[in-house]
Amino acid sequence: MILDIYKDSLEYSAKDWKTLVILGVICLFTLLLLPAFLITGYNYRVINTAVHGVINGRDPLPDFEDLISMFVDGVKVVIVQILYLLLPIIIFFVFAVVAGQANGVAASAIMIIGCIMTFVAFVVAELMIQMGICHMAYNDGAFSKAFAISEIKEVIDEIGWFECIATLLGLIVITLVIFSVVSIIIGIIFTVFGISTAVLGINPSAIFILGGIINSLITMFLVGPYLSIFNSRSIGLLYTMQI
Structure with missing residues (x-):
């Protein structure tokens, strides 16, 4: 079932390359913060489509319309993320403070325990998010339903904690692999060009700089948006496993 989710999401994310470019353009202005909420809001729409859809269905990509509503959805999602992540952050700082009051081996032991508990809390918090x-x-x-802890726990119990965590880990691996493969391919292409120009007695610096620029553009305008939709779709479909 998890592989079906990945397959569906990989295909779904490539349905409309124009959408990826639009998201990429918005990414250019994320340093202004406000556009970042639009991207988050769009990913929320992808999730919304997925939780009301089925695996290997014919769900369309969400449209870029009603930007105010998209922005509000993005703000809501960010708030949910921040509030859930407060717990592991608090746990870490509590142990850091306690360790700071101890000495030697005791301080190290406290920090090790604190890091372990923080990691566990982070995994649970991420899953709850x-x-x-x-x-x-x-x-x-x-x-309020984003914080309906008992209801969300029931959902996770129904799907299975192992399946949920395994799916999230799989998303991380797939994301890293795709980013790496694209960068390696572009790197190899421009390395070959660079070596070829060097053999001809031409300074290859410009070729390598161009390769870096193209890699950044492809990542921003295509790969990044593609993977954000892929991850959102996968999470939404994972949720439907309990319905």
Whole structure:
């Protein structure tokens, strides 16, 4: 089932390259912060489509319309993320403070325990974030549903904690692999060009600089948006496994 989710999401994300370019253009202005909420809001729409759809269905990519609503959705998602991540952050700082009051081996032991507990809390928080956002989308965008802990836990129990964590880890691996493969391919192409120009007695610096620029552009305008849709779609479909 997890492989079916990945297959569906990989195909779904490539349905409309124009959408990827639009998201890439918005990424150019993310340093202004406000556009970042639009990207998050669009990914939320992808999740919303997925939680109301089926694996290997004919769901279309969301349209870029009603930008105010998209922006608001993005803000809601970011708030959900921040609030859930507060727990592992607090746990880490509590242990850091306690370790700071101890000495030698005791301080090291406390920090090791703190790091382990922080990691566990982070994994749980990340899972609650993803399923909480899906639960909010499934319940018509009701913000309170993102924090309906008992309901979200029931969803995760129904899907299976192992399946949920395995899916998230798989998304991380796939994301890193795609980024790496694209960068390596572009790197090899421009390395060959660079070596060829060097053999001809031409300074290859410009070729390598051009390769870096093209790699950045492809990552921003195509690969990055593609993977953000892929991840959002996968999470949304994972949620449907309990319905």
